Amino acid sequence: MKINENYKNLETSYLFSTIAKKVSQFIENNPQKKVIRLGIGDVTRPLCKSVVDAMNKAVDEMGTPEGFRGYGPEQGYEFLKDEIQNYYKKRNVLLKNDEIFISDGAKSDLGNILDLFSTDNKVLIPDPVYPVYVDTNLMQGRKIEFLEANEENDFLPMPDFNTKADIIYLCSPNNPTGAVYNKEQLKKWVDYALKNNAVILFDAAYECFIDDNNLPHSIFEIEGAKNCAIEFCSFSKTAGFTGTRCGYTVVSDELNFDNMSLNKMWLRRQTTKFNGVPYIVQRGAQAVFSESGQKEIFENINYYKRNAKIIADTLKKHNIYFTGGIHSPYIWLKCPNNMKSWEFFDFLLEKIQVVGTPGAGFGKNGEGFFRLTSFNTYENTLEAMKRLDGIL
Numbered sequence: 001m002k003i004n005e006n007y008k009n010l011e012t013s014y015l016f017s018t019i020a021k022k023v024s025q026f027i028e029n030n031p032q033k034k035v036i037r038l039g040i041g042d043v044t045r046p047l048c049k050s051v052v053d054a055m056n057k058a059v060d061e062m063g064t065p066e067g068f069r070g071y072g073p074e075q076g077y078e079f080l081k082d083e084i085q086n087y088y089k090k091r092n093v094l095l096k097n098d099e100i101f102i103s104d105g106a107k108s109d110l111g112n113i114l115d116l117f118s119t120d121n122k123v124l125i126p127d128p129v130y131p132v133y134v135d136t137n138l139m140q141g142r143k144i145e146f147l148e149a150n151e152e153n154d155f156l157p158m159p160d161f162n163t164k165a166d167i168i169y170l171c172s173p174n175n176p177t178g179a180v181y182n183k184e185q186l187k188k189w190v191d192y193a194l195k196n197n198a199v200i201l202f203d204a205a206y207e208c209f210i211d212d213n214n215l216p217h218s219i220f221e222i223e224g225a226k227n228c229a230i231e232f233c234s235f236s237k238t239a240g241f242t243g244t245r246c247g248y249t250v251v252s253d254e255l256n257f258d259n260m261s262l263n264k265m266w267l268r269r270q271t272t273k274f275n276g277v278p279y280i281v282q283r284g285a286q287a288v289f290s291e292s293g294q295k296e297i298f299e300n301i302n303y304y305k306r307n308a309k310i311i312a313d314t315l316k317k318h319n320i321y322f323t324g325g326i327h328s329p330y331i332w333l334k335c336p337n338n339m340k341s342w343e344f345f346d347f348l349l350e351k352i353q354v355v356g357t358p359g360a361g362f363g364k365n366g367e368g369f370f371r372l373t374s375f376n377t378y379e380n381t382l383e384a385m386k387r388l389d390g391i392l
């Protein structure tokens with residue numbers, strides 16, 4: 001028996017375990033001090049009422065002979081796909097129901113989609129970015145090239161038409177930088193992919209944080225994208241489903257390579273290896289799109305955004321370079337006084353007991369940067385920024 005040797009190329013991620021260790025050590029030595037965590041990438045507001053009510057109703061249904069459901073369609077119930085279809089229609093993106101695939105979240109699909117592609121493909125991945133893209137490709141032994149995101153390009157790298165790639169990851173709004181591509185920039189990526197016969201894997205997990213009608217929420221708002229892109233989205237950050245688990249992936253039936261339909265391939269992959277998202281959860285996700293659901297989820301999103309603004313305003317006051325914070329729950333800042341990421345982490349923990357995430361954990365270009373998140377209470381965010389203001 002031979003193992004998949006590619007796993008040997010994975011680096012152990014010490015990022016969050018090191019943070020946890022440092023914080024618990026600090027608390028042990030300083031039990032009287034209140035630590036405020038602005039490093040978490042998980043939502044903190046509870047599920048909204050409309051979602052909870054819909055899931056309760058679905059639980060009751062499941063307990064009756066008429067309402068019981070066993071295996072559902074692997075690609076999701078029509079009632080949820082209809083809502084997603086309508087959601088896209090509001091931005092003039094017309095999708096067919098069989099182009100929408102309901103999943104247990106964006107992370108699984110981002111990893112699983114690689115089943116459709118040869119391991120010979122060359123992959124372009126932004127640096128810094130959500131680490132799952134790198135690791136899932138390393139697991140399959142693909143060659144990775146990095147797209148340099150930095151202060152010069154405001155963490156929005158653009159294509160180099162002189163180099164060729166086959167699979168391109170884009171994440172907008174980005175984790176960890178919060179940077180968002182505009183339509184012109186995405187159009188260049190679509191042009192590049194079409195020219196190179198490449199596929200774009202577009203991660204729109206944070207689209208609901210976009211606050212400007214001119215910025216694209218979906219890559220399918222760009223002409224030509226249906227011929228070169230797959231979009232991944234999630235209810236995790238939109239509606240607090242990080243623990244409930246539901247997302248969706250859009251694969252157009254116009255997406256063909258080597259006379260093979262990627263839509264058909266993905267359907268085949270999902271019906272073979274996946275047995276669908278629980279009925280109860282899909283009913284909860286459906287409720288996100290109801291009038292009351294939309295109102296309630298945006299109350300939560302706006303709550304986080306108010307926190308983000310408090311952080312952004314503090315950084316502006318001190319002329320600290322940052323991206324994000326407007327169309328994103330994340331604020332990506334340049335560590336003051338040329339401090340390294342971990343140095344700044346220790347500095348904040350020691351001096352003001354505020355915990356963030358060192359940028360170096362998201363790629364080499366993250367060194368010297370730091371991620372703060374708005375996933376905490378308003379009061380704690382205010383307090384943390386008061387403390388930061390005091391030491392800057």
Ligand code: PLP
Pocket residue numbers: 041104105106107108130171174175203205233234235236241242246247
């Ligand atoms: N994509 C990005 C960019 C993320 O930051 C995350 C989670 O933090 C995910 C996808 C995962 O989403 P899900 O909870 O739907 O698996």
